[in-house]
Amino acid sequence: METTLRVSGMHCTSCAVLIDDVIGEIPGAKALAIDSAGGTVVVSYDSEATLEAIREAIRGEGFTV
C-alpha cells in the first residue's frame, strides 16, 4: 500500500534524512519520497507494518503528522 502523509516540522534535508531513517527501521515500511519543503512524505508498507506505526515513529522524532 502507498500513502502520502502530511508532516509538518521539517526544516531541512537533515529532517528528511531522519524521517527516512526512522521509517526504514519499521519492518515492511519504506519511505518512497520525502519533500521537506512541501511537507509531504510518501510511504509504502505491507501487511507487516501499519500506518499508525509509521505515524508514531515520525511523531517520536518531534514532527507532527
Added chain:
Amino acid sequence: MKGSRSEPVPETGTGRGSAGSVTVSELTLHGMHCESCARIIERTVSRYDGARVASIDTADNRVVIESRQGQLEAIRNELRAKGYQLLLPDERAAEGFEAGSPRRGLEFVMGVALNARGFETEHVLLRYAVGAVAIVLAAQAVLYAALFRSTPGFLDTYWSVTLLTVFSVVAFLFAYHHSNAFRKSSSCMTGMMTGMTFGMAGGFLIGAFVGATNGMFLGSIVGLATGMSLGYVTGRSCGVMGVMEGMMGGLMAGTMGAMLSAMLIYDRLVPFLVILTVTEAVIMAAYSYMLHKEFGTMRRSDLRVSGPEFATLALALDMALTVIYVFGPKTGYVLGGG
C-alpha cells in the same frame, strides 16, 4: 563523565584488549546544522552495541561519545558517509591542515554559486552583484551611445579602466556588505583587518585607475581619499583603532596605486591593471571566506542591504569614477596620450 574540553579522555581499554570497557571521548564534529542532525548522529552511534551519544552541541560542534574499543573509527566512517565530519583525537592536525586547503576554498565558491546549504545569504549577495554588473554595464553602454560615441579614440582610451571599474566596484560592494553582516559578531582584530584590507585594496586599485587616466597627481588624491574613506567606513567596527588602521592603509596604498600607473604607463599598463584587479578580487573572495569560516553561517536578516540599494550604490560609485576619468584634469603621461 569527566572529559575535559581540550583533551579527550584516554581510551581505558587500550592494551588490555577488554572489548567490554567503555571509553568516553569528547570530540569535534563538523557539519551539524540543526536538531535533526543531532538526532541522526545519536541514532547512528546508538546502533553500535554499547555505544551512545552522551551529549551533543550543534552550535559548538562538540559531541561526547561513549563507545567500546574500535567502534569510533567505524562510527567516524559511517558519519562521514552521511555528510558529517567526526574528528578523532589524532585527527586534529589534519583538520588544521585542511582548513587552508584549496579544496575548502573551492567548496566555498561552489557553495555560494550553487546556493548550497549554509551559503544562502552569500548567494543572495552574489545575485545582487551579478544584477548590479548588468545594470552598470548597461548604463555605461547608454552613456557611451549618448555622449561619447563621437569623441575620437574614446573607447581605445577608456575601455579597460571602465570595464575594470565596473567589476571592482561591484566586488568591493559584495565584500563590504558581506563583512557588514558579520559586524556584530566581529572581533576587534577582525575589525582592524577589515579596515586595512578594504582601505589598502580599494585605495590601491582606484589610485591606479585614476593614475592611468588622469596622471599621478589626481590619482594620488583620489586614491588616498578612496582608501582613507574605505578604511574609515570599514574599520569602524573596531572603533578608533580600526579607523586609524584603515585610514593609514588607505593613505599609503592610494598614493602607491597612482605611482604604479605613472611608472607603468611607459610599459604594459593595461595588462597589469587586469592582473591587479583579478588579484584583488581573489583577495576579497578570500576575505569573505575567512569571515564565513571564523563566524559561521549568517542569517538572511543580518544582510542589511536590498538588491535595488546594492545596484544604486554600484551605479553611483561607477558614474562618479567615470566622471573623474573622463572630465578630471589630466597631467603627465596618461592613457590615450597626455
